[in-house]
Amino acid sequence: MATTTRAEAPELAGLPLLGSMFDLKNDSLGTFLRAQREHGDVVRINAGPPGIRATVYGVFSAEGAQQVLASDSANFRKDNAFYQELRESFGNGLLTSQDEDYLRQRRLVQPLFTKRRVDGYAEAVATEVTTLIDEWREGGTEVVDVLHEMTRFALRAVARILFGTDVDEAVEIVERSFPELAAYVLNRGYSPVNIPRSWPTPGNRKAAAVHRALYEVCDRIIAARRNTGRTDAEGQDLLTLLAEAESAEDGSFDATELREQVLIFLLAGHETTATSLGFALHLLGRHPEVRKRAHEEVDRVLQGRTPGAADLDSLPYVTQVLKETMRLFPAAAAIGRRAVAATEIDGVAIPAGADVIVVSWVTHRHPAYWEDPELFDPDRFTPEAEAARPRYAWYPFGGGPRACIGQHFSMLESVIALAMILQKYDVEAIDTEVPVGAAITLTAGGPARCRLRPRTA
Template structure:
């Protein structure tokens, strides 16, 4: 183990590198790579370490819980997600992960595939050639309907307009806090945004409690995530409490709605700028499906569709930044890391590193051909994190994105308007302006 200082960019007194980070977080982390694979910087007075090499990133991802702890993600984040599996630590996290994980295992995700394609097909039937649309609004509306149906089933029929807008307010508030000064304000200080968020969370709490109460009273088991959460038991045969079910349901909703909807938005944007990739997608869908709706068993017949999603996640990872706070005797790459140091890695930066992805700015789904992808180091591509705290819904998200893209692309091209759309950072990586396009029949 070495204590040799690691390089880093110049920094200001007290502020450190905060101004450069705040102006352009994505560019800042990309520039940090130029200082080396382990880079020291300061977020204000806070000592920080930035990682670029995949093996170092792997140490961070696999060391959460043992050598690193999660940072606080803000008042809004905690209010919305409560004490769910994402925000918990230690024994509480291990218990909740064991209870929630069975609900999103591959066998269970298979059962949700029909809902995904049904919702996508319903949307496609409402589209018309020549129609102008806001692509992000369409994709978020679709993934919202899928999230509500897979979570709560028929008990929310006709009430999506109640829980959906409240969830949208909650997600926007988390992103706004992450980008703004409210992240540093004390929890007791009221602001107009916080009051609006409290009202939205009250709506979410009432709706989840209503559906949970209906299901508990009926005792009926259904093929949705809520039923699986209600049936879950830990090693002491204890079920999740109503509050725990609420927290996990909200966590699963947010994880399965905005991130997948945004990924699909970026996929349409990238395909509009790559006619060759779009034509190959059309050929694959024609050959594999012959006009019928895709199902879970068809995933193996749609490798190019999956490669499009993987390449989209490389270029525009919804979760673009991860961090952990060093505990006692933490190390990375053989370097001792002082207790309290915040260790960062960025999917945006790592995914655009030319050492692992030649011509990294180019959209090339062929990077994920089996023989080429095998050469990509572990943890060079990590849109769902990694280690024991990897996203539980990763399989759900991939299946949903592939099936939705296949269902819609069978019938339509979405020709996104010309012009670059840079991403905007918040809790997730979003388009910085509306993504507008025109529908064209296949």
Template sequence: METKPTEVPAVDGLPLLASLLDLRRDPLGTYERARREHGDVVRIASGPPGLRTTIHFVFSAAGAQQVLAGQSANFRKDDRFSQEMRQTFGNGLLSSLDDDHIRQRRLLSPLFTKKRVADYAAAVCDEVDALCAEWEADRDGRPDLNEDMSRLTVRMITRILFGSDAEQAAKVVRRCMPALSTYTLRRGLMPLNLPRSFPTPANRRARAAQKELHALCDRLIEQRRRSATSGDEAGTDLLTLLINAHSDEDTPLTDEELRDQVLVFLLAGADTTATSLTFTMYMLAQHQNIQDSVRDEVRSVLAGRRPTPADLDALPSVERVLKEAMRLYPAAPVLIRRAVRSTVVDGYAIPAGAYVYVSPWVTHRHPSYWPDPERFAPERFRPEEESRRPRYAWFPLGGGPRSCIGNHFAMLQMKLAVATLLQRYRFTGTVPHVPLEVGVTIRAARAVDCTLSPVGRVSADTLSRSR
């Protein structure tokens, strides 16, 4: 006999605004409290009567897997927030749907294989070296990890996307992207918005930032097209590769589609990587014994030289600390879908048309999968430990057919950066708690200061004798 699905429990809210104020003031805490008090599938209402939105949150690993992978055809990315994303950042891979998404993914996937992204390792290391040179010239010894990791990741992604035009592009990206991210999230959470054409201060600022980003992308796309027409030697930057991307089934990307993809890469490639690197270094600065252990591994493998992609498999501790930091601070705290038909998730009835949020932030802290979940413990990601957990107990890069296409690229960047930084410096934490700013991604809401001290370089012979 088939078991009847359970009705989803609801969070109590205020009579007039329901949980709108809680979601605006402390969204992450509101999600966590909902799971603790009501379980793994919960309804949270937001907004006044007549304009109220009800969100179905799914916090279990099994439920996340159903929504993102097993039953992904039942859940589309055409919710209000995704619509706002499309209006701000275009119809790129992050927001496109159906045939558009399938075509874009076919065209772009060959550019992001593990083998292909290894070609960018030298550029990544160059930018990390440049950051170290700035630290050494500054001589203050107290960097702001939030600011510096953000600057580093923007420089890495703009250099890889735009090549020799990276420096100018990085300034525009750092000026415009944070404001657009926050603007888009606020519109996505509000039950009712004024049209973007209304001349409110927020709309005017967003239009100006969007116009500046579009002008940058359009100019660089035109330059690459012109160079190709004039017979100049083809560049090797990612924008040139995007222009030349093709498959037997698909037409090449138009200029507008190229701009939309570039905006997605700038948003996802800079913000998410910056968050992950900031909190990896922050957690290592707070846990000296773990930092020392990882540094010993790095120095044993590299012996003072620059890391390469071939070294990374020999640095499992670097990967483990990154994964644990991404567990505690997943750059995307929620992934949003809309149910296109009535379905059952983790035993609960989800009606057609419902907004469904799966939350890496909450699932990554679920005590069923993570004992003592707030503790920083990279050993959780030893192979024998990972094999005991459900696949979707950890999903900071999404999952299923819409998983992050740049996952190999992101991990390459972060592993190379962490290995380089630990080989050169000891980081000591000075900030016991970092408040978070929740936009399209999460990021530190203030400076993440730490104390920096150089560690002596060591030769392979010295390491061998010390062992």
């Protein structure tokens, strides 16, 4: 009987004792990009000293991403150390749960994210954009860090949709707590050895305090909503709908599950949108010809009125700007999984138990799919151009059965917000380059300042 010999993955060169540990720590995205350029679409990367060395298989092709996330997803699970740290900090919600827990949660939550339901949030999004623009105008703001401003906006928008009128308290706690807890998760998730969280070190105690603050604000809001009951004004916020989600098969969420869903929605629901909007404004500020086309479309379609969900199909170029931004700056720049059984990806052997990372940052720049990949060109996302590419040449929302449940909401929020800002302002970039790195999501290593010029048209 003939046997098939699978190729061994090429290894990225590193230091004799520590491998690529410092490369990954200092510039993981650049390291992954270099691995693909030097060795191809599946590369073995070692990091750490002998005995506790970690090995990860970087997967960079569209076909490989499709296999890991979709066609062979049952063999690639969220069993790695990073996801365990996420579970311990943010709970076992949709982002982190697996197996029957995940399927039950998804069935309960899915009706809350139908297109019709999500379209109903357009007015709340527009209200928050209007508040932001009014703050800029009343404060005489001329220069803003668009990444910071879009993070603030997206957090307020998702908090309003989750909590209704209870926005300010939640935003204040989350804005302060999330970055600290995210850094803690990242440090532990990528460390070869961790001390127990229960040990009273300064880092553990600080993280525990932040963790408590996040849980307490969610618990207070959930308890208040249950005590006061549903009113016409509050009836459509997502927290109320989550609390009322129920089926004969799956029951309903208990208090702990409800809190964990809320935390995951706050985390995943604002960072993706904030990244897309912030970098879209920065890129438009650097490319006046693209900005001019976007302004023309917004003016022609909206004629000064506030956009709603029904306008999304009429703003294709604004949508293309956002999609091209998500190609160059995907919020989920790298997605980790662990192989259950030995398999192969693109003809390369992947052993059972191996950690695998699909890296959209690299796939979105892969020369097989993208000509002049560093160029900002929204025309890459015309319907004809999209149809000509492999499905997973672009996957900013993940893919397969674990694809982001909120991707329609993110696009709705992003298109409405970008269109409304372009109605009122011409944007010129001051910082021409913004260094980025990969944490839980894509993070900026510096400001993205833009000059805002009120439009008279």
